[in-house]
Amino acid sequence: xxxxxxxxxxxxxxxxxxxxxxxxxxxxxxxxxxxxxxxxxxxxxxxxxxxxxxxxxxxxxxxxxxxxxxxxxxxxxxxxxxxxxxxxxxxxxxxxxxxxxxxxxxxxxxxxxxxxxxxxxxxxxxxxxxxxxxxxxxxxxxxxxxxxxxxxxxxxxxxxxxxxxxxxxxxxxxxxxxxxxxxxxxxxxxxxxxxxxxxxxxxxxxxxxxxxxxxxxxxxxxxxxxxxxxxxxxxxxxxxxxxxxxxxxxxxxxxxxxxxxxxxxxxxxxxxxxxxxxxxxxxxxxxxxxxxxxxxxxxxxxxxxxxxxxxxxxxxxxxxxxxxxxxxxxxxxxxxxxxxxxxxxxxxxxxxxxxxxxxxxxxxxxxxxxxxxxxxxxxxxxxxxxxxxxxxxxxxxxxxxxxxxxxxxxxxxxxxxxxxxxx
Numbered sequence: 001x002x003x004x005x006x007x008x009x010x011x012x013x014x015x016x017x018x019x020x021x022x023x024x025x026x027x028x029x030x031x032x033x034x035x036x037x038x039x040x041x042x043x044x045x046x047x048x049x050x051x052x053x054x055x056x057x058x059x060x061x062x063x064x065x066x067x068x069x070x071x072x073x074x075x076x077x078x079x080x081x082x083x084x085x086x087x088x089x090x091x092x093x094x095x096x097x098x099x100x101x102x103x104x105x106x107x108x109x110x111x112x113x114x115x116x117x118x119x120x121x122x123x124x125x126x127x128x129x130x131x132x133x134x135x136x137x138x139x140x141x142x143x144x145x146x147x148x149x150x151x152x153x154x155x156x157x158x159x160x161x162x163x164x165x166x167x168x169x170x171x172x173x174x175x176x177x178x179x180x181x182x183x184x185x186x187x188x189x190x191x192x193x194x195x196x197x198x199x200x201x202x203x204x205x206x207x208x209x210x211x212x213x214x215x216x217x218x219x220x221x222x223x224x225x226x227x228x229x230x231x232x233x234x235x236x237x238x239x240x241x242x243x244x245x246x247x248x249x250x251x252x253x254x255x256x257x258x259x260x261x262x263x264x265x266x267x268x269x270x271x272x273x274x275x276x277x278x279x280x281x282x283x284x285x286x287x288x289x290x291x292x293x294x295x296x297x298x299x300x301x302x303x304x305x306x307x308x309x310x311x312x313x314x315x316x317x318x319x320x321x322x323x324x325x326x327x328x329x330x331x332x333x334x335x336x337x338x339x340x341x342x343x344x345x346x347x348x349x350x351x352x353x354x355x356x357x358x359x360x361x362x363x364x365x366x367x368x369x370x371x372x373x374x375x376x377x378x379x380x381x382x383x384x385x386x387x388x389x390x391x392x393x394x395x396x397x398x399x400x401x402x403x404x405x406x407x408x409x410x411x412x413x414x415x416x417x418x419x420x421x422x423x
Contacts, residue, residue: 145170
């Protein structure tokens with residue numbers, strides 16, 4: 001479980017540091033608006049996303065088993081985090097995240113990294129597409145400027161709520177949102193290594209502020225975002241709360257483990273390397289113990305930011321550390337400016353992320369899967385959308401393992417996840 005940082009630092013040089021510095025700053029500019037958007041979509045304070053990117057991002061790079069992995073809040077957690085906050089409040093989320101961190105550390109000490117590959121790929125595909133659908137629908141509220149509507153992360157409840165509030169659509173918010181979607185998508189196609197999403201969001205938000213357009217911003221919705229980092233503190237712990245939050249903690253731990261493994265595999269392919277799965281699990285565990293102590297969200301390896309890091313020239317975990325330090329410096333020096341970010345522009349960023357997360361270009365391949373695998377994918381996707389992630393993962397994994405055994409194929413093949421690195 002030796003961190004990759006200790007391996008790569010042996011032959012380190014100023015030339016490599018220059019590449020890591022450029023890549024780290026570039027990734028930070030990509031992660032900044034995305035971390036804020038994910039926190040808001042999760043029902044948390046915008047500052048929570050920044051804290052997560054700083055604390056968890058630093059620890060995942062410091063202790064992780066991948067050369068170029070970038071950690072932080074990701075879209076995969078939005079649905080489960082929103083549900084925990086609704087049911088148990090923010091303090092409940094912090095405790096569940098801390099518990100998940102402990103579970104991940106135990107898993108690393110037991111060297112359970114390789115067992116994560118037992119989860120069938122159609123299950124991962126299914127809940128990923130389901131989460132993408134929920135994220136996109138949940139962002140329609142801000143994209144359409146429906147500031148008075150309350151939209152749940154539960155799709156069954158969200159659609160009727162959006163329809164009921166349709167008379168309150170704000171054309172100006174729609175225009176800002178559509179401009180942002182087009183601009184972000186364009187930048188990601190022509191220059192995926194460039195922080196184009198930040199450029200587009202800044203332009204859209206500047207237009208809202210300078211022209212005094214009737215469009216919600218972070219400041220109008222949440223007030224002033226305090227600069228600096230909060231002091232660490234423990235959430236309230238009791239046997240009853242631990243028992244009630246254990247299922248949520250297990251889901252957070254599962255998602256953190258699976259997403260970090262997928263991200264590390266994609267990174268390996270991009271750099272021709274090989275990650276250390278148990279070291280990665282340990283880093284994820286420590287990060288998810290530390291993040292809630294500062295009021296942060298669950299964290300894991302982020303495929304999009306990891307790919308951006310590689311494309312921008314990142315060579316070692318130092319780039320990830322630079323990314324976290326850069327976000328910290330921006331938070332300390334210009335945190336108040338984040339209050340001007342326009343809500344439709346942030347919604348646009350998550351909608352584009354959800355679109356790419358769903359990998360629409362792969363539907364032909366999915367429809368050509370074996371009938372059992374295809375049914376498993378659609379079952380997991382449907383359960384994710386109409387029930388919740390806990391049921392979807394439990395049922396999908398059980399059905400997938402049963403399917404594998406029925407084929408007398410108990411030994412899983414090596415994972416071959418598609419390159420979702422353009423998120």
